[in-house]
């Protein structure tokens with residue numbers, strides 16, 4: 231997909247600009263611009279109708295100087311190697327911004343999971359795990375859910391990996407079912423992180439959270455959880471959407487009922503008295519907080535000028551192009567970047583991994599309190615640095631991240 235090619239070049243450009251701003255050496259730039267390892271696998275999979283289909287899967291490991299590679303696996307028809315490579319780099323920065331001891335990786339299978347049965351998904355997942363079993367592991371690379379993957383898929387990965395290695399290895403994946411060593415709060419974590427950041431933004435801007443108008447693009451795990459938690463905090467969710475379209479109400483939507491409608495009909499659209507709108511219209515609605523929680527490259531130079539939100543909280547990875555970012559910065563719209571705003575998921579993944587390795591179990595209160603502490607600390611650090619150097623929150627966040635990773639790469643030295 232052409233836009234994914236540009237997504238990777240955006241990522242590299244973003245890195246180059248930040249690296250230049252902090253005077254990173256040429257050597258370090260060269261090391262960090264490229265992933266450490268890229269794996270492409272062919273996955274023959276027997277479909278329910280007897281047909282054999284060969285899918286393509288990827289795992290890209292960007293950097294491991296600060297700890298084992300970490301990052302989700304997505305199942306999507308548009309997955310490409312370029313996209314996964316860009317997202318792997320983004321994971322390195324994300325883990326560094328919230329200061330958890332992981333590097334960055336990403337995986338994906340080019341497939342249409344919505345058109346597959348559970349049995350087909352299980353066979354494909356186990357085949358993929360077999361193909362990458364030698365490059366993942368509790369101290370090597372720890373996958374997690376991402377777009378259209380969930381706790382059940384993590385359970386199949388864990389089981390396949392454990393059987394191949396001949397020992398139980400719960401710490402090889404995070405985002406597992408709680409029964410298998412998953413953490414309390416992991417399912418809500420990314421949405422909770424988004425809600426915490428939105429609350430901090432409202433304090434920062436001096437805008438009350440209660441009654442604030444919130445627009446959310448995407449109604450998957452992250453979009454739905456963010457909507458639900460922000461509604462609980464007193465926000466008015468005035469519009470949401472999924473890949474089929476969106477709905478808008480000038481009062482507010484009842485998030486749980488919207489979910490019921492989506493479960494029943496397969497989409498959020500055609501809900502009660504709410505007005506059906508397109509995803510494009512949704513992004514341009516007047517609101518306090520706009521939360522893109524779907525896919526990359528949705529706010530571009532074409533629509534950035536029409537954005538009427540006071541702040542954007544990036545719950546998705548890479549929803550704003552660099553050109554759009556510049557326009558929004560000039561318009562004075564605060565953008566909390568993906569590597570900070572969507573870091574709640576990987577932060578609780580880290581807590582899950584720690585619980586697995588230490589054979590302990592934290593309460594949901596413990597998980598949430600630790601998540602909140604980490605998110606607030608990262609938000610304060612980034613916003614302080616943005617103010618000090620008069621740059622956007624994105625530039626500040628990536629700078630904080632690159633400095634941390636570069637320091638680790640330098641300390642490790644170059645061997646052999």
Ligand code: GLU
Nearest residue numbers: 301302374376575576579
């Ligand atoms: N897929 C999520 C992300 O993009 C979570 C990754 C993880 O927990 O490792 O941040």
